[in-house]
Amino acid sequence: MSALPLDDFYCVIPAGGVGSRLWPLSRADAPKFLHDLTGSGSTLLRATWDRLAPLAGAQRVMVVTGRAHRAAVEAQIPALADHNVVLESEPRDSTAAIGLAAAILERREPGVIIGSFAADHVIGNEPLFRAAVIEAVTAARAGYITTIGITPTEPAIGFGYIHVGDPLGIDGAKSARKVLSFVEKPNLKTATKYLASGDYLWNASMFIAKASVLLEEIGKSEPELLAGLLELAEAWDDPATRGPVVDRIWPGIKKVAIDYSVAEPAAAADKLAVIPGHFSWDDIGDFASLAKLNSGGRATDLAILGEHARVLSDASSGIVVSQTGRVISLIGIKNVVVVDTPDALLVTTSENAQRVKSVVEALRLTGSTEVL
Known part of the structure; x- marks a missing residue:
């Protein structure tokens, strides 16, 4: 070399x-x-x-x-x-x-x-x-x-x-x-x-x-x-x-x-x-890939990101990203995506993770650019 x-x-x-x-x-x-x-x-x-x-x-x-x-x-x-x-x-x-x-x-x-x-x-x-x-x-x-x-x-x-x-x-x-x-x-x-x-x-x-x-x-x-x-x-x-x-x-x-x-x-x-x-x-193109990356590729796991995240989970999988410290409780939800920020909350599934971009476009078109 x-x-x-x-x-x-x-x-x-x-x-x-x-x-x-x-x-x-x-x-x-x-x-x-x-x-x-x-x-x-x-x-x-x-x-x-x-x-x-x-x-x-x-x-x-x-x-x-x-x-x-x-x-x-x-x-x-x-x-x-x-x-x-x-x-x-x-x-x-x-x-x-x-x-x-x-x-x-x-x-x-x-x-x-x-x-x-x-x-x-x-x-x-x-x-x-x-x-x-x-x-x-x-x-x-x-x-x-x-x-x-x-x-x-x-x-x-x-x-x-x-x-x-x-x-x-x-x-x-x-x-x-x-x-x-x-x-x-x-x-x-x-x-x-x-x-x-x-x-x-x-x-x-x-x-x-x-x-x-x-x-x-x-x-x-x-x-x-x-x-x-x-x-x-x-x-x-x-x-x-x-x-x-x-x-x-x-x-x-x-x-x-x-x-x-x-x-x-x-x-x-x-x-x-x-x-x-x-x-x-x-390339972490969406939350589905982020969930997979942080759960070691195991679809049955729940990945949690956020320094002060407070998450309670019962028989749930997917990913939670928390920037608020708010308690987030998940019960019996598979492949969920929850992203909690001080001024915006996203809830979707891994299967629909690619569609998040369309939400951004909709917010831009409606003038809600303060959250973009």
């Missing part, structure tokens, strides 16, 4: 998104990456930092987040260098966040390899994670845009899938395989076929590449977006010019996910590699 930290590598943590399927716990002013959702004592963001800093070095980790979250992010990560905090005035999706980081870092350090890792994922078996990243960096040195796909454990319908092709034969990255295509979230029948075939991995949205190669791919599919990112990067490290340039350009930056702007076109052009990841991974 390569010696750590890797001297040509920079980690980027996009810390954005509200996590609307985790409402009312996750909100605009306190998104899910700022919560401890595993009972570990660390927020998801802090756990991500702790996982990545050994790979690149503490001075070579950049966080891209919203202006409103700067204080919280810096409080979580005191070692985060000031020049490695990139603030978005408003969200513009993953291509803008990762592309801006790539453009800034390429100007600072031509030829640098960057790796993008979401702030709100839960990863187990970190030695296996580090080994996968090291192989991905090796593949990136060979010119590939590389992703790390997760070995599926069930026919999940909440994730995208990566169709895996032949080995690429890269020295130092023996696991690297060609990516044939990215596949959108399938139905259960299709996901079951994918699992049985052994030719598909879950898409965990981890991308490792030379910054220059990533920017080149963005330019092929979104030339205007790339032009804006390059102009922003040119002004970024000059405090005197950055503000006016951001105010002029950022509102016009197109919203597009990096899967569409980079990954899918790169796969079609045989420029995308994947390293199979054999570590545990969860």
Whole structure:
């Protein structure tokens, strides 16, 4: 295994998104990456930092987040260098966040390899994670845009899938395989076929590449977006010019996910590699996955989160998240989801956990934004 930290590598943590399927716990002013959702004592963001800093070095980790979250992010990560905090005035999706980081870092350090890792994922078996990243960096040195796909454990319908092709034969990255295509979230029948075939991995949205190669791919599919990112990067490290340039350009930056702007076109052009990841991974997309994560995967258990939670349970299962200290009593309820906050209460079931997002949309449409 390569010696750590890797001297040509920079980690980027996009810390954005509200996590609307985790409402009312996750909100605009306190998104899910700022919560401890595993009972570990660390927020998801802090756990991500702790996982990545050994790979690149503490001075070579950049966080891209919203202006409103700067204080919280810096409080979580005191070692985060000031020049490695990139603030978005408003969200513009993953291509803008990762592309801006790539453009800034390429100007600072031509030829640098960057790796993008979401702030709100839960990863187990970190030695296996580090080994996968090291192989991905090796593949990136060979010119590939590389992703790390997760070995599926069930026919999940909440994730995208990566169709895996032949080995690429890269020295130092023996696991690297060609990516044939990215596949959108399938139905259960299709996901079951994918699992049985052994030719598909879950898409965990981890991308490792030379910054220059990533920017080149963005330019092929979104030339205007790339032009804006390059102009922003040119002004970024000059405090005197950055503000006016951001105010002029950022509102016009197109919203597009990096899967569409980079990954899918790169796969079609045989420029995308994947390293199979054999570590545990969860993006905690809803309360059902949060319940499963905190109950060890046992559907008969009741997971309880909250420092001062007071829960009485009789023959019940699911999850209770309490931020109030109010007594919550459950009797004979299976797969329940209860989220109790000072100004909003959610009660649903694990089966309907994905529908929480529709509640958020309804609240927004009715003007009840004070609870969002």
